[in-house]
Amino acid sequence: MPRGGLDRRALVAELLRHREDAAIIAGLGSPSWDCHAAGDSPLNFYLWGGMGGAAMLGLGVALAQPRRRVLVITGDAEALMGIGSLATIAAQAPRNLAILVLDNEAFGETGRQAGLSGESTDIAAMARGAGIASAFTVDSELLPQGEGARPLRGRPAVEALAHALFEAAGPALCVAKVSLTDGPDSFPPREGPLLRDRFRAALGCG
Amino acid sequence: MPTAAAMAPAGVGEHIAAMEGTNPSGDARPDWSEDAFEALRSRGVRHVATVPDGGLGRFLQLCESDPGVRLITLTTEEEGIALACGTWLGGELAVVAMQSSGVGNVVNMLGLPNVCRIPCLLLVSMRGEAEERNPWQVPVGRAVPDVLGALGVRVLRPETAADVGPVCAEALAWAREACACGTGGPVAVLVSQRIIGVKSFAEEHAPSRGHGPAPGQGSSGGRESRPGGHP
Known part of the structure:
Protein backbone atom coordinates (compact mmCIF):
# COMPACT_ATOMS: atom_id res chain seq x y z
CA MET A 1 0.00 0.00 0.00
CA PRO A 2 1.17 3.56 -0.56
CA ARG A 3 3.00 4.87 2.50
CA GLY A 4 1.59 8.15 3.66
CA GLY A 5 -0.88 8.26 0.79
CA LEU A 6 -3.58 10.89 0.49
CA ASP A 7 -6.77 10.70 2.54
CA ARG A 8 -9.25 9.66 -0.15
CA ARG A 9 -12.33 11.09 1.52
CA ALA A 10 -10.68 14.46 2.07
CA LEU A 11 -9.23 14.56 -1.44
CA VAL A 12 -12.55 13.75 -3.13
CA ALA A 13 -14.45 16.22 -0.94
CA GLU A 14 -11.93 18.98 -1.66
CA LEU A 15 -11.93 18.32 -5.40
CA LEU A 16 -15.70 18.14 -5.69
CA ARG A 17 -16.00 21.59 -4.15
CA HIS A 18 -14.72 22.77 -7.54
CA ARG A 19 -17.09 20.68 -9.68
CA GLU A 20 -19.68 23.35 -10.53
CA ASP A 21 -22.09 21.56 -12.91
CA ALA A 22 -19.78 18.68 -13.84
CA ALA A 23 -21.19 15.16 -14.14
CA ILE A 24 -19.44 12.58 -11.97
CA ILE A 25 -19.27 8.88 -12.80
CA ALA A 26 -18.20 6.95 -9.71
CA GLY A 27 -16.69 3.48 -10.07
CA LEU A 28 -17.99 0.68 -7.89
CA GLY A 29 -16.97 0.35 -4.26
CA SER A 30 -15.04 2.94 -2.32
CA PRO A 31 -14.96 5.63 -5.04
CA SER A 32 -18.76 5.63 -4.97
CA TRP A 33 -18.81 5.88 -1.19
CA ASP A 34 -16.27 8.71 -1.36
CA CYS A 35 -18.35 10.68 -3.85
CA HIS A 36 -21.53 10.11 -1.87
CA ALA A 37 -19.85 11.17 1.36
CA ALA A 38 -18.76 14.41 -0.32
CA GLY A 39 -22.41 15.27 -0.93
CA ASP A 40 -24.99 13.47 -3.02
CA SER A 41 -26.04 15.06 -6.31
CA PRO A 42 -28.32 13.99 -9.16
CA LEU A 43 -25.29 14.64 -11.37
CA ASN A 44 -23.49 11.76 -9.66
CA PHE A 45 -23.98 8.39 -11.32
CA TYR A 46 -22.80 5.66 -8.97
CA LEU A 47 -21.89 2.22 -10.27
CA TRP A 48 -22.70 -0.76 -8.08
CA GLY A 49 -21.41 -3.20 -10.70
CA GLY A 50 -20.03 -3.23 -14.21
CA MET A 51 -16.44 -3.38 -13.02
CA GLY A 52 -14.16 -2.05 -15.76
CA GLY A 53 -16.86 0.10 -17.30
CA ALA A 54 -16.60 3.42 -15.47
CA ALA A 55 -14.30 5.16 -17.94
CA MET A 56 -16.40 4.04 -20.91
CA LEU A 57 -19.60 5.16 -19.21
CA GLY A 58 -17.90 8.51 -18.75
CA LEU A 59 -16.87 8.56 -22.41
CA GLY A 60 -20.47 7.91 -23.43
CA VAL A 61 -21.76 10.81 -21.36
CA ALA A 62 -18.96 13.06 -22.61
CA LEU A 63 -19.70 12.29 -26.27
CA ALA A 64 -23.43 12.79 -25.86
CA GLN A 65 -22.95 15.99 -23.84
CA PRO A 66 -19.90 17.69 -25.36
CA ARG A 67 -20.42 20.94 -23.46
CA ARG A 68 -20.65 19.22 -20.08
CA ARG A 69 -17.54 18.42 -18.08
CA VAL A 70 -17.41 14.76 -17.08
CA LEU A 71 -15.15 13.34 -14.38
CA VAL A 72 -14.80 9.62 -13.77
CA ILE A 73 -13.64 8.79 -10.23
CA THR A 74 -12.65 5.18 -9.86
CA GLY A 75 -10.22 2.75 -8.25
CA ASP A 76 -7.00 1.21 -9.47
CA ALA A 77 -8.35 -2.31 -10.02
CA GLU A 78 -11.48 -1.00 -11.75
CA ALA A 79 -9.30 1.09 -14.05
CA LEU A 80 -7.02 -1.85 -14.78
CA MET A 81 -9.94 -4.14 -15.59
CA GLY A 82 -10.98 -1.68 -18.29
CA ILE A 83 -7.48 -0.58 -19.25
CA GLY A 84 -8.15 -0.94 -22.97
CA SER A 85 -10.74 1.82 -22.58
CA LEU A 86 -7.88 4.28 -22.37
CA ALA A 87 -6.93 3.50 -25.98
CA THR A 88 -10.57 3.89 -27.01
CA ILE A 89 -10.79 7.21 -25.17
CA ALA A 90 -7.51 8.51 -26.58
CA ALA A 91 -8.77 7.84 -30.10
CA GLN A 92 -12.01 9.74 -29.44
CA ALA A 93 -10.09 12.57 -27.72
CA PRO A 94 -12.98 14.04 -25.72
CA ARG A 95 -11.91 17.46 -24.46
CA ASN A 96 -14.51 17.35 -21.69
CA LEU A 97 -13.50 14.06 -20.04
CA ALA A 98 -11.08 13.43 -17.18
CA ILE A 99 -10.43 10.37 -15.05
CA LEU A 100 -9.26 10.31 -11.44
CA VAL A 101 -7.92 6.96 -10.28
CA LEU A 102 -7.85 6.61 -6.48
CA ASP A 103 -4.98 4.16 -6.19
CA ASN A 104 -4.69 2.33 -2.89
CA GLU A 105 -2.77 -0.50 -4.55
CA ALA A 106 -5.29 -2.99 -3.20
CA PHE A 107 -8.71 -4.52 -3.65
CA GLY A 108 -10.06 -2.50 -0.76
CA GLU A 109 -13.68 -3.63 -1.06
CA THR A 110 -13.03 -7.37 -0.97
CA GLY A 111 -10.61 -7.78 1.91
CA ARG A 112 -7.66 -5.60 1.02
CA GLN A 113 -5.92 -8.16 -1.14
CA ALA A 114 -2.84 -6.71 -2.80
CA GLY A 115 -3.49 -5.07 -6.13
CA LEU A 116 -1.24 -4.79 -9.15
CA SER A 117 -0.48 -1.08 -9.12
CA GLY A 118 1.87 -1.17 -6.14
CA GLU A 119 5.08 -2.77 -7.26
CA SER A 120 5.02 -3.36 -10.96
CA THR A 121 2.35 -1.40 -12.78
CA ASP A 122 2.15 2.33 -13.44
CA ILE A 123 -1.38 3.22 -14.56
CA ALA A 124 -0.47 6.76 -15.61
CA ALA A 125 2.29 5.40 -17.84
CA MET A 126 -0.21 2.97 -19.35
CA ALA A 127 -2.53 5.90 -20.04
CA ARG A 128 0.26 7.81 -21.77
CA GLY A 129 1.06 4.70 -23.78
CA ALA A 130 -2.58 4.52 -24.79
CA GLY A 131 -2.34 8.06 -26.12
CA ILE A 132 -3.61 10.19 -23.23
CA ALA A 133 -0.83 12.75 -23.07
CA SER A 134 -2.04 14.45 -19.91
CA ALA A 135 -1.66 11.52 -17.55
CA PHE A 136 0.22 11.79 -14.29
CA THR A 137 0.45 10.49 -10.73
CA VAL A 138 0.25 12.58 -7.57
CA ASP A 139 1.65 11.47 -4.24
CA SER A 140 0.81 12.26 -0.66
CA GLU A 141 1.74 15.91 -0.99
CA LEU A 142 -0.02 16.23 -4.34
CA LEU A 143 3.36 16.57 -5.95
CA PRO A 144 3.23 15.32 -9.48
CA GLN A 145 5.49 12.37 -10.20
CA GLY A 146 7.16 11.26 -13.36
CA GLU A 147 6.79 12.07 -16.99
CA GLY A 148 3.70 14.05 -17.99
CA ALA A 149 3.46 15.58 -14.54
CA ARG A 150 3.05 19.23 -15.27
CA PRO A 151 -0.28 20.77 -14.35
CA LEU A 152 0.06 21.33 -10.64
CA ARG A 153 2.66 24.09 -10.52
CA GLY A 154 1.94 27.59 -9.41
CA ARG A 155 -1.24 27.09 -7.47
CA PRO A 156 -2.22 25.48 -4.22
CA ALA A 157 -2.11 21.79 -5.06
CA VAL A 158 -5.77 20.80 -4.74
CA GLU A 159 -6.91 23.77 -6.80
CA ALA A 160 -4.35 22.95 -9.45
CA LEU A 161 -5.54 19.36 -9.55
CA ALA A 162 -9.16 20.53 -9.74
CA HIS A 163 -8.16 22.73 -12.66
CA ALA A 164 -6.56 19.78 -14.43
CA LEU A 165 -9.64 17.61 -13.91
CA PHE A 166 -12.47 20.12 -14.40
CA GLU A 167 -11.11 22.83 -16.71
CA ALA A 168 -8.02 21.89 -18.71
CA ALA A 169 -8.57 20.29 -22.11
CA GLY A 170 -9.08 16.55 -21.84
CA PRO A 171 -8.75 13.73 -22.04
CA ALA A 172 -6.74 13.66 -18.84
CA LEU A 173 -6.00 11.01 -16.25
CA CYS A 174 -4.65 11.48 -12.75
CA VAL A 175 -3.59 8.64 -10.49
CA ALA A 176 -3.79 9.78 -6.86
CA LYS A 177 -1.94 7.53 -4.45
CA VAL A 178 -4.27 7.14 -1.45
CA SER A 179 -3.96 5.39 1.89
CA LEU A 180 -5.68 2.07 2.41
CA THR A 181 -8.45 3.42 4.61
CA ASP A 182 -12.23 3.47 4.67
CA GLY A 183 -14.31 6.37 5.83
CA PRO A 184 -17.62 5.94 7.64
CA ASP A 185 -20.27 4.12 5.59
CA SER A 186 -21.85 6.40 3.02
CA PHE A 187 -23.90 4.41 0.55
CA PRO A 188 -25.68 6.01 -2.41
CA PRO A 189 -29.04 4.80 -3.70
CA ARG A 190 -28.74 1.46 -5.41
CA GLU A 191 -31.85 1.58 -7.61
CA GLY A 192 -30.54 1.83 -11.17
CA PRO A 193 -33.62 3.46 -12.72
CA LEU A 194 -33.67 6.09 -9.97
CA LEU A 195 -30.01 6.98 -10.55
CA ARG A 196 -30.64 6.96 -14.29
CA ASP A 197 -33.68 9.22 -14.21
CA ARG A 198 -32.33 11.84 -11.86
CA PHE A 199 -29.04 12.00 -13.75
CA ARG A 200 -30.80 12.44 -17.10
CA ALA A 201 -33.16 15.02 -15.66
CA ALA A 202 -30.24 16.99 -14.23
CA LEU A 203 -28.63 16.97 -17.69
CA GLY A 204 -31.88 18.17 -19.23
CA CYS A 205 -32.56 15.01 -21.22
CA GLY A 206 -34.92 13.20 -18.86
CA MET B 1 -8.61 10.31 -52.10
CA ARG B 29 -25.89 -11.74 -52.12
CA PRO B 30 -28.69 -9.38 -51.11
CA ASP B 31 -27.21 -6.75 -48.85
CA TRP B 32 -28.80 -6.04 -45.50
CA SER B 33 -26.39 -3.37 -44.36
CA GLU B 34 -27.99 -0.33 -45.96
CA ASP B 35 -31.45 -1.20 -44.61
CA ALA B 36 -30.06 -1.77 -41.13
CA PHE B 37 -28.09 1.45 -41.22
CA GLU B 38 -31.05 3.45 -42.46
CA ALA B 39 -33.39 1.93 -39.88
CA LEU B 40 -31.04 2.88 -37.05
CA ARG B 41 -29.89 6.22 -38.43
CA SER B 42 -33.41 7.49 -39.15
CA ARG B 43 -34.38 6.64 -35.57
CA GLY B 44 -31.75 8.76 -33.93
CA VAL B 45 -28.67 6.54 -33.60
CA ARG B 46 -25.62 8.80 -33.72
CA HIS B 47 -23.02 6.57 -32.09
CA VAL B 48 -21.91 3.14 -33.25
CA ALA B 49 -19.30 1.33 -31.18
CA THR B 50 -17.56 -1.72 -32.56
CA VAL B 51 -14.87 -4.29 -32.59
CA PRO B 52 -15.01 -4.72 -36.36
CA ASP B 53 -15.97 -7.92 -38.14
CA GLY B 54 -15.86 -8.78 -41.80
CA GLY B 55 -19.57 -9.50 -41.75
CA LEU B 56 -20.19 -5.95 -40.55
CA GLY B 57 -17.85 -4.42 -43.11
CA ARG B 58 -20.40 -2.65 -45.29
CA PHE B 59 -22.44 -1.51 -42.28
CA LEU B 60 -19.33 -0.02 -40.67
CA GLN B 61 -18.38 1.71 -43.93
CA LEU B 62 -21.80 3.36 -43.99
CA CYS B 63 -21.29 4.53 -40.41
CA GLU B 64 -17.86 5.89 -41.18
CA SER B 65 -18.99 7.79 -44.27
CA ASP B 66 -21.92 9.52 -42.50
CA PRO B 67 -20.71 12.72 -40.85
CA GLY B 68 -23.65 12.53 -38.45
CA VAL B 69 -22.49 9.21 -37.02
CA ARG B 70 -19.53 8.71 -34.72
CA LEU B 71 -17.88 5.33 -35.19
CA ILE B 72 -16.09 4.33 -32.02
CA THR B 73 -13.53 1.54 -32.26
CA LEU B 74 -13.26 -0.50 -29.07
CA THR B 75 -10.58 -2.76 -27.68
CA THR B 76 -13.21 -5.18 -26.37
CA GLU B 77 -16.94 -5.37 -26.86
CA GLU B 78 -17.79 -4.90 -23.19
CA GLU B 79 -16.54 -1.33 -23.48
CA GLY B 80 -19.35 -0.76 -25.95
CA ILE B 81 -22.05 -1.78 -23.47
CA ALA B 82 -20.80 0.72 -20.90
CA LEU B 83 -20.42 3.36 -23.61
CA ALA B 84 -23.99 2.84 -24.82
CA CYS B 85 -25.24 3.24 -21.25
CA GLY B 86 -23.26 6.48 -20.98
CA THR B 87 -24.55 7.97 -24.22
CA TRP B 88 -28.10 7.18 -23.12
CA LEU B 89 -27.52 8.81 -19.76
CA GLY B 90 -26.40 11.80 -21.82
CA GLY B 91 -29.53 11.65 -23.96
CA GLU B 92 -28.37 9.73 -27.04
CA LEU B 93 -28.65 6.21 -28.39
CA ALA B 94 -25.70 4.06 -29.33
CA VAL B 95 -25.54 0.71 -31.10
CA VAL B 96 -22.82 -1.84 -30.31
CA ALA B 97 -21.85 -3.86 -33.38
CA MET B 98 -19.85 -7.04 -32.89
CA GLN B 99 -19.07 -10.52 -34.10
CA SER B 100 -20.77 -13.32 -32.20
CA SER B 101 -17.54 -14.15 -30.34
CA GLY B 102 -17.78 -10.66 -28.84
CA VAL B 103 -20.97 -11.68 -27.05
CA GLY B 104 -18.71 -13.75 -24.84
CA ASN B 105 -16.90 -10.57 -23.85
CA VAL B 106 -19.91 -8.53 -22.77
CA VAL B 107 -21.45 -10.83 -20.21
CA ASN B 108 -20.85 -9.03 -16.91
CA MET B 109 -21.32 -5.56 -18.39
CA LEU B 110 -24.83 -6.48 -19.55
CA GLY B 111 -25.84 -6.26 -15.91
CA LEU B 112 -25.60 -2.49 -16.26
CA PRO B 113 -28.31 -1.86 -18.90
CA ASN B 114 -30.34 -4.66 -17.38
CA VAL B 115 -30.51 -3.37 -13.83
CA CYS B 116 -30.74 0.29 -14.87
CA ARG B 117 -33.22 -0.40 -17.70
CA ILE B 118 -31.14 1.50 -20.21
CA PRO B 119 -31.77 1.11 -23.95
CA CYS B 120 -28.98 -0.96 -25.42
CA LEU B 121 -28.93 -2.53 -28.87
CA LEU B 122 -26.40 -5.14 -29.98
CA LEU B 123 -25.98 -5.81 -33.69
CA VAL B 124 -24.27 -9.20 -33.95
CA SER B 125 -22.77 -10.79 -37.06
CA MET B 126 -22.92 -14.50 -36.47
CA ARG B 127 -20.19 -17.09 -36.74
CA GLY B 128 -20.16 -20.69 -35.69
CA GLU B 129 -23.39 -21.65 -37.41
CA ALA B 130 -23.89 -24.23 -40.15
CA GLU B 131 -20.96 -24.45 -42.59
CA GLU B 132 -18.57 -22.60 -40.29
CA ARG B 133 -15.03 -23.48 -41.34
CA ASN B 134 -13.28 -22.43 -38.15
CA PRO B 135 -14.22 -24.76 -35.31
CA TRP B 136 -12.90 -22.28 -32.75
CA GLN B 137 -15.83 -20.03 -33.61
CA VAL B 138 -18.41 -22.68 -32.84
CA PRO B 139 -18.64 -22.86 -29.02
CA VAL B 140 -19.44 -19.19 -28.42
CA GLY B 141 -21.32 -18.77 -31.69
CA ARG B 142 -23.68 -21.58 -30.73
CA ALA B 143 -24.08 -20.27 -27.19
CA VAL B 144 -24.98 -16.71 -28.20
CA PRO B 145 -28.80 -16.96 -28.07
CA ASP B 146 -28.73 -18.83 -24.74
CA VAL B 147 -26.16 -16.52 -23.17
CA LEU B 148 -28.05 -13.40 -24.16
CA GLY B 149 -31.38 -14.89 -23.12
CA ALA B 150 -30.03 -15.90 -19.73
CA LEU B 151 -28.94 -12.30 -19.16
CA GLY B 152 -32.32 -10.85 -20.00
CA VAL B 153 -31.42 -9.65 -23.48
CA ARG B 154 -34.19 -10.08 -26.02
CA VAL B 155 -32.89 -11.91 -29.10
CA LEU B 156 -34.24 -11.08 -32.55
CA ARG B 157 -33.19 -13.15 -35.55
CA PRO B 158 -34.13 -11.80 -38.97
CA GLU B 159 -34.78 -14.66 -41.37
CA THR B 160 -33.76 -12.96 -44.59
CA ALA B 161 -31.63 -10.03 -45.67
CA ALA B 162 -34.83 -8.07 -46.29
CA ASP B 163 -35.91 -8.60 -42.68
CA VAL B 164 -32.83 -7.03 -41.12
CA GLY B 165 -33.89 -3.40 -41.49
CA PRO B 166 -37.41 -3.87 -40.08
CA VAL B 167 -36.05 -6.05 -37.26
CA CYS B 168 -33.52 -3.34 -36.35
CA ALA B 169 -36.38 -0.85 -36.17
CA GLU B 170 -38.35 -3.20 -33.94
CA ALA B 171 -35.31 -3.77 -31.74
CA LEU B 172 -34.78 -0.06 -31.28
CA ALA B 173 -38.41 0.44 -30.32
CA TRP B 174 -38.11 -2.37 -27.78
CA ALA B 175 -34.88 -0.98 -26.37
CA ARG B 176 -36.45 2.44 -25.87
CA GLU B 177 -39.31 0.90 -23.92
CA ALA B 178 -36.75 -0.08 -21.30
CA CYS B 179 -36.54 3.49 -20.16
CA ALA B 180 -40.03 4.69 -21.05
CA CYS B 181 -42.12 2.10 -19.24
CA GLY B 182 -39.79 -0.62 -18.08
CA THR B 183 -41.21 -3.38 -20.28
CA GLY B 184 -38.44 -3.38 -22.85
CA GLY B 185 -34.74 -3.80 -22.28
CA PRO B 186 -31.44 -4.69 -23.81
CA VAL B 187 -31.91 -6.33 -27.21
CA ALA B 188 -29.73 -8.06 -29.77
CA VAL B 189 -30.22 -8.49 -33.51
CA LEU B 190 -28.37 -11.58 -34.71
CA VAL B 191 -27.56 -11.49 -38.41
CA SER B 192 -27.00 -15.10 -39.38
CA GLN B 193 -24.37 -16.58 -41.63
CA ARG B 194 -27.17 -17.51 -44.02
CA ILE B 195 -27.64 -13.79 -44.58
CA ILE B 196 -24.03 -12.64 -44.36
CA GLY B 197 -22.31 -15.57 -46.00
CA VAL B 198 -19.82 -18.04 -44.65
CA LYS B 199 -16.28 -16.86 -44.15
CA SER B 200 -13.82 -18.60 -46.44
CA PHE B 201 -10.11 -19.11 -45.95
CA ALA B 202 -7.21 -18.50 -48.30
CA GLU B 203 -6.04 -22.09 -48.56
CA GLU B 204 -9.50 -23.18 -49.62
CA HIS B 205 -9.06 -21.13 -52.80
CA ALA B 206 -5.83 -22.88 -53.71
CA PRO B 207 -6.65 -26.47 -54.65
CA SER B 208 -3.05 -27.31 -55.58
CA ARG B 209 -1.99 -26.92 -51.96
CA GLY B 210 -3.69 -30.07 -50.88
CA HIS B 211 -4.30 -30.25 -47.15
CA GLY B 212 -3.04 -26.86 -46.18
CA PRO B 213 -0.45 -24.28 -47.12
CA ALA B 214 3.08 -25.43 -47.69
CA PRO B 215 5.80 -23.61 -45.76
CA GLY B 216 6.80 -20.36 -47.38
CA GLN B 217 3.75 -20.06 -49.57
CA GLY B 218 2.49 -17.14 -47.59
CA SER B 219 -1.00 -18.25 -46.73
CA SER B 220 -2.84 -15.78 -44.59
CA GLY B 221 -4.42 -18.68 -42.74
CA GLY B 222 -7.46 -17.71 -40.75
CA ARG B 223 -6.62 -14.09 -40.26
CA GLU B 224 -8.38 -12.80 -43.33
CA SER B 225 -12.04 -12.22 -42.93
CA ARG B 226 -14.19 -12.72 -45.97
CA PRO B 227 -17.87 -12.38 -45.41
CA GLY B 228 -18.74 -13.31 -48.98
CA GLY B 229 -20.49 -16.60 -49.65
CA HIS B 230 -18.08 -19.33 -50.44
CA PRO B 231 -19.64 -21.87 -52.77
Missing part, protein backbone atom coordinates in the same frame (compact mmCIF):
# COMPACT_ATOMS: atom_id res chain seq x y z
CA PRO B 2 -7.57 6.75 -52.93
CA THR B 3 -10.04 4.02 -52.11
CA ALA B 4 -9.36 1.75 -49.22
CA ALA B 5 -8.74 -1.10 -51.63
CA ALA B 6 -6.18 0.90 -53.58
CA MET B 7 -4.29 1.78 -50.40
CA ALA B 8 -4.30 -1.71 -48.98
CA PRO B 9 -1.41 -4.15 -49.22
CA ALA B 10 -1.61 -6.95 -51.76
CA GLY B 11 -4.15 -9.57 -50.81
CA VAL B 12 -6.21 -7.28 -48.66
CA GLY B 13 -7.93 -5.74 -51.68
CA GLU B 14 -9.82 -8.94 -52.20
CA HIS B 15 -10.93 -8.80 -48.59
CA ILE B 16 -12.18 -5.23 -48.97
CA ALA B 17 -13.91 -6.06 -52.25
CA ALA B 18 -15.77 -8.74 -50.35
CA MET B 19 -16.85 -6.24 -47.73
CA GLU B 20 -18.08 -3.94 -50.49
CA GLY B 21 -20.56 -6.50 -51.69
CA THR B 22 -18.80 -8.60 -54.28
CA ASN B 23 -17.17 -11.63 -52.83
CA PRO B 24 -14.29 -13.60 -54.30
CA SER B 25 -16.59 -16.07 -55.98
CA GLY B 26 -18.72 -13.33 -57.47
CA ASP B 27 -21.98 -14.19 -55.72
CA ALA B 28 -24.52 -11.43 -55.62
